[in-house]
Each structure stands twice: as structure tokens, then as C-alpha cells.
Amino acid sequence: MRLVxxxxxxxxxxxxxxxxLFGLPNAAITLETAAGFRPTGSGAVCYRAAExxxxxxxxxxxxxxxxxxxxxxxxxxxxxxxxxxxxxTRHDDVSALCTDLHAVNVVLEEQGFGSGLLCSMVPFVDAAxxxxxxxxxxxxxxxxxxxPTGEHTRDxxxxxxxxxxLAGELPMEKELSRWMALWGxxxxxxxx
Amino acid sequence: MATRFIxxxxxxxxxxxxxxxxxxxxxxxxxxxMYWQPAYAPIIGLIGIGIAFYQWWSSDKVAMxxxxxxxxxxxxAPELHGMIDRLCQLADMPKPRVGIADTALPNAxxxxxxxxxxxxxxxxxxxxxxxxxxxxGVLAHELSHVAHRDVLVMTLASSAGIVAGMLTRGAxxxxxxxxxxxxxxxxxxxxxxxxxxxxxxxxxxxxxxFVLMRLLSRYRELCADRSGAYLTQKPGALAxxxxxxxxxxxxxxxxxxxxxxxxxxxxxxxxxxxATLKTLTSTHPSLEQRLEQLARIAAELGRPTx
Numbered sequence: 001m002r003l004v005x006x007x008x009x010x011x012x013x014x015x016x017x018x019x020x021l022f023g024l025p026n027a028a029i030t031l032e033t034a035a036g037f038r039p040t041g042s043g044a045v046c047y048r049a050a051e052x053x054x055x056x057x058x059x060x061x062x063x064x065x066x067x068x069x070x071x072x073x074x075x076x077x078x079x080x081x082x083x084x085x086x087x088x089t090r091h092d093d094v095s096a097l098c099t100d101l102h103a104v105n106v107v108l109e110e111q112g113f114g115s116g117l118l119c120s121m122v123p124f125v126d127a128a129x130x131x132x133x134x135x136x137x138x139x140x141x142x143x144x145x146x147x148p149t150g151e152h153t154r155d156x157x158x159x160x161x162x163x164x165x166l167a168g169e170l171p172m173e174k175e176l177s178r179w180m181a182l183w184g185x186x187x188x189x190x191x192x
Numbered sequence: 193m194a195t196r197f198i199x200x201x202x203x204x205x206x207x208x209x210x211x212x213x214x215x216x217x218x219x220x221x222x223x224x225x226m227y228w229q230p231a232y233a234p235i236i237g238l239i240g241i242g243i244a245f246y247q248w249w250s251s252d253k254v255a256m257x258x259x260x261x262x263x264x265x266x267x268x269a270p271e272l273h274g275m276i277d278r279l280c281q282l283a284d285m286p287k288p289r290v291g292i293a294d295t296a297l298p299n300a301x302x303x304x305x306x307x308x309x310x311x312x313x314x315x316x317x318x319x320x321x322x323x324x325x326x327x328x329g330v331l332a333h334e335l336s337h338v339a340h341r342d343v344l345v346m347t348l349a350s351s352a353g354i355v356a357g358m359l360t361r362g363a364x365x366x367x368x369x370x371x372x373x374x375x376x377x378x379x380x381x382x383x384x385x386x387x388x389x390x391x392x393x394x395x396x397x398x399x400x401x402f403v404l405m406r407l408l409s410r411y412r413e414l415c416a417d418r419s420g421a422y423l424t425q426k427p428g429a430l431a432x433x434x435x436x437x438x439x440x441x442x443x444x445x446x447x448x449x450x451x452x453x454x455x456x457x458x459x460x461x462x463x464x465x466x467a468t469l470k471t472l473t474s475t476h477p478s479l480e481q482r483l484e485q486l487a488r489i490a491a492e493l494g495r496p497t498x
Contacts, residue, residue, distance in 0.1 A: 006341045007211075008204050009415025013197055013422055014284045048282065050196075050425035052494020081271075082278055083325055083426075112196040116425050118281060139284040152270065177287055180277045 013115030017141035329430030332420035353401035
């Protein structure tokens with residue numbers, strides 16, 4: 001935030017950055033060849049749904065848009081304990097998944113709710129059954145890995161390993177304090 | 193790109209005017225000091241600025257100690273930390289430290305000299321009374337105080353009052369001998385009127401600064417409400433939290449009533465029509481004002497786009 005805005009008590013909501021999301025398909029290939037992690041075929045957008053009629057209408061528009069294409073099955077919607085909405089979409093192809101996630105973002109932006117976008121998450125799994133989610137932070141335009149191992153534990157070693165493997169392909173989040181824990185995120189739950 | 197963020201130019205203009213007046217008051221005090229007593233002016237000015245600087249620099253430690261709050265780790269308070277993590281991510285600001293104060297009074301505060309050294313603290317009373325949506329609204333309000341650098345702004349704004357307050361003290365106690373020595377060239381009785389003028393002027397400056405500070409504080413609260421509501425996009429949650437908190441807070445006196453300030457006597461005079469003594473000297477805007485602003489934001493968020 002600019003200092004002038006801070007002193008005047010103004011707060012322009014920071015817009016979401018969408019571009020880096022399309023690096024995901026290449027990164028998925030790298031993850032599979034280098035670390036043995038395959039995409040589970042789902043992906044989720046996490047955003048804050050505003051109160052009021054406009055947000056409800058926007059959400060209905062998004063679900064209708066994603067359900068409209070004949071290939072994709074239904075979109076699942078859930079609200080987590082922090083009051084954020086998760087929209088889960090399924091596609092075996094990571095590129096198609098990215099297109100879906102991007103569509104959600106574009107509709108939210110068009111309706112003026114772009115500042116409520118928190119993150120996107122695409123889960124991966126390896127042969128040993130370990131789960132890792134690749135999380136995209138909209139405000140930063142960066143990715144970070146999240147590898148839950150239990151109720152409230154995560155595998156930091158694996159996360160840092162994956163960060164280093166993907167560093168050449170995706171903008172990875174350098175500030176470790178921004179690596180939010182997303183316990184019970186759709187597609188990662190039940191990994192205890 | 194569409195936005196649902198409405199500007200409040202009136203609020204910004206009023207607040208800028210108040211800050212400008214406070215700045216002018218500070219300049220007037222400094223200039224007055226230089227003309228009146230050149231020998232002591234730099235010392236008094238430096239001590240005043242030193243006090244203000246210390247208040248700002250150690251604001252996080254002092255406030256935490258005053259509220260008997262302790263810092264909590266993510267393991268101790270996972271929900272609270274998770275909430276603040278997400279809000280900081282949405283607002284794109286560094287995560288402050290998190291504290292909990294063990295008192296039944298429902299309250300929350302944020303302090304610290306910069307966003308990087310900030311601490312957000314809640315009481316156990318507020319944790320028990322509010323549901324998670326309402327708590328998030330309160331936290332967003334406090335994080336907005338951090339983002340707006342309110343500790344720095346209020347410290348800068350208070351510097352004129354601090355210097356004036358020091359002059360008053362100085363004039364009351366050892367000042368007599370000090371000031372009469374300074375005007376030794378005059379007649380013998382020359383010291384007393386000079387001291388009285390100094391006392392009167394500094395009291396007036398202090399009084400003006402006090403009223404302006406409280407006005408500025410109320411504007412900053414409204415700004416924090418606004419930014420907080422836009423951050424969570426749930427103005428309704430903050431509104432219901434405010435209703436819950438202020439309803440109980442109003443019943444409990446916040447200050448020790450025995451410690452009535454000596455200055456209070458001076459504020460009966462500027463009882464402008466429409467503004468009572470209470471609204472003029474309170475640090476927070478009235479509940480009606482805050483709810484009205486939140487209702488406007490809610491209407492804008494709920495407005496269907498064509």
C-alpha cells in the first residue's frame with residue numbers, strides 16, 4: 001500500500017493476478033517425471049463470497065458456466081470453517097482444469113469480486129499415497145506446495161523439495177510465512 | 193475491471209483537514225517557543241519529540257504489557273492464526289504477531305510502529321462472545337489500523353499536545369524560577385506575567401489539540417471499519433460484532449473514574465450546538481454512525497451488475 005493511501009486511511013483492494021496460473025500444465029509434467037506425483041484430476045478455487053444478492057447471483061453464473069460444457073461433470077461447492085467458498089471442478093487434463101479455474105476468476109473479476117480471490121489448489125498424489133497440493137496465491141501471483149500428513153501436520157521437507165524442483169518453471173513463493181496451511185482443503189482431505 | 197469499492201471523498205477531506213490543523217498547531221507551538229524563549233526552546237522541543245518517538249517506537253511492548261497480553265503461536269491458537277493468515281493474504285500485508293489478553297472485557301486492539309512490527313491482540317472475552325464471522329470482521333478492522341499506520345499517524349498528531357502539556361507542567365512546577373531567570377533583564381515583576389501567559393497559551397493549545405485528536409481518532413476508526421468491511425466483504429458481520437461489543441462495553445466504564453484529568457474542566461466551553469461533550473471527546477464514532485457506513489457498503493456489495 002502506498003504511504004499516502006495509508007495516511008489518508010484509504011485502502012484500495014489489491015487486484016488478483018491471473019497470468020502465472022497457465023504455467024501449471026508444464027509444472028504438472030515436471031512433477032510427474034521428477035518426483036512421481038500425478039494430478040488427481042481435480043482442482044479448486046478458494047474465494048470469499050461477499051454477502052448480498054449480487055454474490056449469490058455471481059456464484060450461480062459460475063456454476064452454470066462450468067456445467068455448460070458437455071465434457072465436464074458437475075461443480076462441487078463447499079464452505080470451509082473460515083468462511084471461504086471452495087469451488088471444485090474435475091478434469092483429467094490439467095490444461096482443461098486451468099481453463100476452468102481461469103473461467104471462475106474471470107467471472108468474479110467481471111462482477112467486481114476479484115479482490116476476494118484467495119487461492120487455487122490442484123492436488124497431486126504419488127505411488128506411496130502421499131498427497132501434495134500446488135497452491136496458487138492470487139495476490140502474489142506465486143505458487144507454493146502444501147503437503148499435509150495428518151490432522152494438523154505437514155511434510156516441510158517434501159514441500160521444500162518440490163519448491164526446488166519447480167523453481168525453474170513456476171514463480172514460487174519466496175516468503176515462507178505466506179505458505180498458508182489449508183487443512184481439509186477439497187481433494188486433500190482424508191490424507192491422515 | 194469492475195470494482196465495488198466506493199470512495200468516501202468527504203471522509204478523506206475532513207480527515208485531511210484535521211491532520212492539517214494539527215500539523216499547523218505543532219508548527220505554531222514550535223515557532224512560538226523559538227520567539228518566546230530561544231534558550232530553552234530546543235530542549236523542550238527535543239524532549240517533546242523524544243517522548244512522542246518513544247511512545248511510537250515501543251508501542252507494541254507497552255500496549256501488550258498494559259493489557260497483560262501474551263503472544264500466542266499458531267499451535268496454541270490455530271483458528272485465530274488461520275483467520276489472520278487468510279486476511280493478510282487477501283490484503284497483501286505482512287502477518288503481524290498475535291496476542292491474547294486474559295480479560296472478560298470484549299475488546300481487541302492493534303499496535304506497533306510499522307506493519308512489520310505490528311501486533312494484533314484480542315481478549316478472551318471477545319473470543320467467547322463473537323462467532324467466527326464476527327471475529328473475522330473485528331480482526332479485519334484491526335489489520336486495517338495496522339495497514340493505515342494509525343499508531344504513527346496518531347503519534348505525529350499528538351506531538352503538539354505533548355509539547356503543550358510539557359509546557360503546562362513546566363510552568364506549574366519548577367517553571368517559575370526558570371522563566372523569571374530567563375527574563376532577568378526586565379523589572380522584578382516581569383517573570384510572573386510571562387509565566388501566566390505561557391500557562392494560558394499552552395493550556396489553550398493543549399485543549400485544541402485534544403479536541404482535534406479525538407476527532408481524528410473517530411475518522412480513523414471509520415476508515416478502519418471501511419477497509420475491514422471491504423477486506424472480508426461481509427460488512428454485516430462487523431456490524432453485528434460492533435453491536436455485541438459496544439452494547440456491553442457501554443455498560444462498563446473503561447477508565448478509572450477517580451483519575452479525572454485536570455484538563456476536563458476546559459471542555460465545557462466548546463459545547464457547540466448539536467455536539468455534546470460526550471460526542472466531542474469520545475475516541476470512537478457512535479454506533480449509529482458506524483452501522484450507517486457499513487450499511488452503505490453492504491448495499492454496494494449487494495448491488496446486482498447489469
